[in-house]
Every structure is written in structure tokens, then in C-alpha cells.
Amino acid sequence: MGSLVEELVGAIGSGRVSTEEELLARYAVDQAPIMDFQLPEAVVFAGSVKDVQAVVRLCAALNVAVVARGAGTGVSGGAHASRNCVVLSLERMNRILELNPDDETAVVEPGVINADLNEAAAAHGLMYAPDPASFRSSTIGGNVATNAGGLRCAKYGVTRDSVLALDVVLADGSLIHTGHQTFKGVAGYDLTGLFVGSEGTLGIVVGATVRLKYLPRDVHTIAAFYPDFRQAAAGVLAVGRARVQPAIMELLDGGTLAQLDDLHGSDLSSRGRSLLLIQTDGFGAAAEADVVRSVLAAGGATVSTESTAEAEQLVELRRNSRGVEVDDEYRVGEDVAVPRSRLVDYVAALEDLAATHGVSLKVVAHAGDGNLHPTFWIDRQGSAVDADAMARLNLALDASIEAALEMGGTITGEHGIGQYKLRWLGLEQPEPVRELQRRIKELFDPAGILNPGKAI
């Protein structure tokens, strides 16, 4: 046998294999903090299922790790390269193979961009519901690998709820099809669900049949400003008690408002210390919006009667609040979820521990799901590393995770464990549960070549 790279070129052609230094470095990481930088041996750009099978077979034969990757927008390091690995990009497999308006399904290759699928579906009055903040750049394959969430999950579900069937290349290079093309189907064990969220550690998703939902014909957006964050969090429960299910219910704290003002020249901060941003949709959107406005006003909010255009712009600002700054050792974004009734308590706990540890904090939350994204950061003091500040940042971070778990929460609502959150997984899941998962991994990938060191 020749070198790994020669073998790869022989298997799928030179146009699909790169060892270009700058490209290797770019494909070595996703958008998560980097714990253990590793340059891949090569990046391959699969153009077909057969390409994926050929690469996996070759890597299996050579005992080389394969790190599958969509757009690399993950924030937990699920696509970080591991030692001596091949990074397998699925970006070029980006065709929508079928869009069936009457079936309300689509069959896509893994590299299809979330927004592109939505655009194609919209032509038929349909939508693909899961909408992570990265929807303009992230791929369906990546969304499946992380069981991605987004803004409209509380009403429309997470990625798992929209995936009906998968084509998966296993660790030996064989191809299987799981699930069903129908909305319902209960034949055998739920292998589809097992692959969703498994971060490319059990197999590589090379195709997906997804369910589409109806584009709402009416959308109402409500902006409710509060004097403080805790009151805004209480507003979330008030909407729940009114038994209204919004499509979107986003909670932004003062720090987030100030940042949006800085970036976009808005004046949100002058209107309150916290913003609850709610969209109702569907045939009942107007009636639901009326109920929402009234319960929020009763809870101390200043509720907009502003034009839809402005309110919708606020949602766009929120949708795009991701990606403005990338996490690094001075700034870490979290992704905990807590039971909804604990939102108020958790927000209070976050504020307390930021004060205790002397770190800055801002919080946005998909509040309908109890899914919070606190960001802790410390200001850089020139180029020198401030060891004390770093220690305080990590203490705050660890304490925020522990507080979420104490309240019955989880360490990751939608971003996944990846590489970055492995250190906390043992706090959430006891050893017997982790051992079961290790044994499932071993069953699917006995040599451990699929994205080693991630997810479990």
C-alpha cells in the first residue's frame, strides 16, 4: 500500500483530496473552543455515497480515524480533528434529491444547507422546522449529527422530531437505511433516533428523509421589555399558564441588548433591562398574540404595539446574534437547559455567580424550552494571559453547570457534547449509563475509527 493520501486519491480521485496546509488548518476545527489542536492528515470532499464508503473502508483498513463534517458551525468541538485523522467533508453532497409536497417530506444529501432546504420547501408552502442560529450556513447532516435545536423548537420540535429515515455508512463502509418514509412507523428498534445526535461516532449520515411542516400563514411578533431579567423570565411562565404555545420565545438580557445596540445602532437598552421576544404563528396567531400581550403587560412588561416590521427585525437581530464573536479561552458560551419552572431561579443563580467570581455575563435563552445560552467572559488585558481571571472564568462556568444540574437540568440542550463538554458529562450521567453508551459505540465501531473522543 502507498501512503494514506495516495490511497485516498486512488480511491476517490485527486480532486477530492486536499493536503493544502491552510485548508487542513481551517478544517481542523469547528467553532468550539480548542482544547487539543490536531492537524488532519488530509481533508476529503465526498461527492457521493460511494466516495464516503470508499474513504471509510480505506480508513478502516488502515486504522485511521474519520471525522465527518458538515459546515463546521458546531460549538462543542464535535468536528474538531483528532490525531492523524482524515476529515471527511460532506459539503459537496448538497443536492435536494426529492421534495414531495403531498407527502410533506424531502430526501436530502447531508451537505444541503438548512436555509436552502427551507427555501425550496417554502415554494410549496412548507418549511423544515429545526432552525439553529446557524441555519444560513449549517448543513442538514450536521444538524442531524448534533440533533440541532433552534428558535422554534418549543412548538415544532428539534431535529429528531423531523427526521424520518437515514442512510448511514457504518464503520466497515457498508451502507444501511433506517427508519421509514412515512410519518409513523414502529418496525424494530429506533436506529434512526440512535444515529441522530450521535455526532458521527456510530456512523456517517449520507442521506436523510425529513418531514416538512406547514409554513404559517400568519405570524405575529411581540416585543416585551422588562425592568429586569428575572421578571422577564417570569413572563415565560405566565405565557405558559395562559396555555399559549408561541412558535418563538426568546429571552435576552441587558448585556445582550447592549451588544445588539453596539452592533446595529439600535436603542434597545434604553427601553428596558431585558427583552422577551415572542412570535405566534398559524391561523390563531392574532388571537394568541392578544393573549400574550395582555399577560405580559400584567406581569410588568412594556409591550410593543409597534409595527410588525420592527418586531420582526428584532427577531432577525436575535437570529443573527450568533457568530458575532467566536468563543475562545476568554469567552465561553453555554447551552444548559432547565425545567421551565426553574428559569427564574437559574437566571438569578447565574447573576449571583457572575458577581461572586467577578466575570461578565450575558444571557440569551430559547425560553420556551428552558434552554439557556449564558456567555461568561473576561476582558483581555493586553496580550498576556491573566491566570487569575482565567481561573475565575472557569470557576463561574463550572458553577453554572452544577447549578443547572441541581435544578434538574442538562449540560447541553442543543449543542451536543462534542469534545468540549465531555468533562461535565459524568456529572449528568452516572457510570452505568455511560458504560451502556460505550458498549453501543463498540458494537457499531469496534476499532473506534469514527470520530474518536467525542459525544460519550
Next chain:
Amino acid sequence: MGSLVEELVGAIGSGRVSTEEELLARYAVDQAPIMDFQLPEAVVFAGSVKDVQAVVRLCAALNVAVVARGAGTGVSGGAHASRNCVVLSLERMNRILELNPDDETAVVEPGVINADLNEAAAAHGLMYAPDPASFRSSTIGGNVATNAGGLRCAKYGVTRDSVLALDVVLADGSLIHTGHQTFKGVAGYDLTGLFVGSEGTLGIVVGATVRLKYLPRDVHTIAAFYPDFRQAAAGVLAVGRARVQPAIMELLDGGTLAQLDDLHGSDLSSRGRSLLLIQTDGFGAAAEADVVRSVLAAGGATVSTESTAEAEQLVELRRNSRGVEVDDEYRVGEDVAVPRSRLVDYVAALEDLAATHGVSLKVVAHAGDGNLHPTFWIDRQGSAVDADAMARLNLALDASIEAALEMGGTITGEHGIGQYKLRWLGLEQPEPVRELQRRIKELFDPAGILNPGKAI
């Protein structure tokens, strides 16, 4: 060691173990056709998680099969006793342990009746969405074991979509907790999803945290009568094209209407040869109902403007159409699902093959999901078995399954494989997919004591 029964009594007390002949016979089967009747060695009625653990540990030590059972309302034989087994009833573990209105969750023991959970939730304006036709008698544990569907799945999802976390006793008697108490959570592999629908073959569910949804504040019911069944099936697609998501969309054929008339003295048959029964719900229910009425009328339906009371009574009749007759060798109910666009074709195929094979047919369908329940039957000729008629019945049944698969469907939309549908599973799932499932089974239950011969 003493006998199995003595050991069981020693482990959990005599009040929890029965060997009474009539009871053994009753607990030997669920409501599916019986292929291989086996009387269990004993029936045990667990009162606690510890009881379940003790029974499983004992059975593991003695290498005795354990068939877990809820209310025994399954129709695929998932709870049929296997040779020399212990039937483990979870009926007595029927407490709702928590109902958290602000979290919109409940924590229940497995023996809680679906309708009882709904009644408790309704007091808070909430509901547990999955509503199998057996909801008045079936248990949450049984619903979880089969990933039960029901009438309102198209809008509200199946059991899997409402289960957040599970407590499971494994084959060695150990207890694990899977999932999360929050709506979202992506830590590790989806073990919860793996247990849901696994029919007690991977572990025994002894507790569940479920998500509740909002009781709709408004419900509109529409009855649309059609001159034939195929036109009614086309009406389902017309509602989809209008992008209205009904809560319930039930399709009943002429045979079903005639039966309902016989049983309830109604005059449905005189009003059409097929009935499409639709409920819209939520804040937009009235507006949605208007759209539905108009598209159905345009498609040739006679659409009711009748009082809500009568239309709702029709839904009740449909809800209760289960259980009037139990399947036996002369009457077999099916549970296929097809992509929605094939509903019309599939109904045509069913009618053709019933005529070809000279068997009677009636069909009801959860049409929003493409999930059909055809029933084929032959009239009994006295007490003698009519071998020719039986052969025709089986030919029709097999042909109906094959037709569904050819159209991209599944052999079971919501009832599960159990024991009865194992014979068709190989038509749907190729050997490598089945082999993966066998290996998962082996991983969880190496001795094969948990509900052997079911599900996969």
C-alpha cells in the same frame, strides 16, 4: 433454591404472585391473534421498582423469560406469554408521582392509565397528547413499549415525542435513568428513544417523565361524507394542500359506517359511502375549520354544518370503534402506513385485492399520518374451519402488506411488530439492519430473558 414460584413469593411476597389457572390464561395473551399459546409459570404484580428488580434478578438467575405487561391491550402480541415465562404485570404501579404545571411535565409509574393521566393534566389546562384508541384502558408503560400512536399524532406527535426520560430495569436487574427532565437535551446517545417502542425486549420501563401539551381552548369538528372512499382519501391531500394541520383526520369507509350504524343505531351509511372526520383545535380552530369545509366541499364532499355535539359524537364513535370485535383467525386488522400521496392508490389497491381474493374489507385510517387500519375478514360457516376461505384471507393480508411496502410504506404504523408481524419484518428491513438490532438486543440482554421472540 426452591421452585420458581416459591422463589418469587420469597422475593416479593405471596400477595404479588399468582398461579391461579384462570388468571394465568387471561394474562397469557394480549388482544392480538394467537399464534403459539403458552401459559406462563406465574403472573407477578409488581408494586414497586424494587419488586421489578427482584423479579428480573431472580429470572436472570434461573434463566426464565420475563414478559412485561401493562393492560394487555396490544394487538401485535407483544405481551403474549412465551414458553415457561413469568408475566410481569405493571398495572399496580399506577401512581402519578409528579404533575408539574409550570414545567409542563409529569412523572408517572408505568401502570398509569393514559386516560387517568389526561384527566389529571386537564385540571391544569394540559393534556398528554398520544391517544391510542385504547386510551381508556391502556397504560403509559404499554404505550411507551409500543411507541403508541393514536388519533391526534399528525399534529401532536407519537409517544416518542412526548417521552423525555425513562427509568428502566435492565436484564440484570439494575436500574438506570435515561434522558432529561427538560424539553431539550442532547447529552450522549438517545437511549430513551431506543427503549421507546422496544416492546420490553431491552429493558422494563418502570417510570417515565413525559411532556404535556396545552389543552386546546377551541375545537371544531367537521364531518364530510363522500360518494366513495377514494374521493375521501383525496380530500386528505386537499386539506394538506391548503396547509391546514388538523388535530384529527380520520377516514372511515362504507363498511365501517355500516358497522357503526348497526352498533349505535345511527344512519351514517345513508349519508355517504365514506366519511372524513376532521377536528381542528387551538386558537385558530374556527378559521381552520372554515378552510377545511371549503376545500372538502370543492372536492365533492357533503360537508356538515351540523351542531358540534353531533360531530363530536362521531369522533367518539370513531374513538371507540376499537374493541367491538377482537381479531381472530377469521378477522385480521392491519396497521400499515404509506406516504400521504399514496393514500388514494393504496385504498384502491385494497379494494381490488379484497375483490380478487373474495374477502370482506373495511378500513379506517388516521389519514393525516397515512396510517391505515384495514380489516379483512371472512364469514364463519358454522364451527368448521373453511380452509379455502382461510387461505384467501391470508393471501389478501400478505398482498396488502406487499402493496404498502411497494408504495414506500411500513408494515406497522403504530401497533408494533410484537409476535404477530415478525413474519413480515424481513420484507421491510434487510438483513444487515435486522442484524444490527439483534446485536443491540444481545448487548442489553445477553441471556435473552426479556420478552424473547418479539419486536425484532
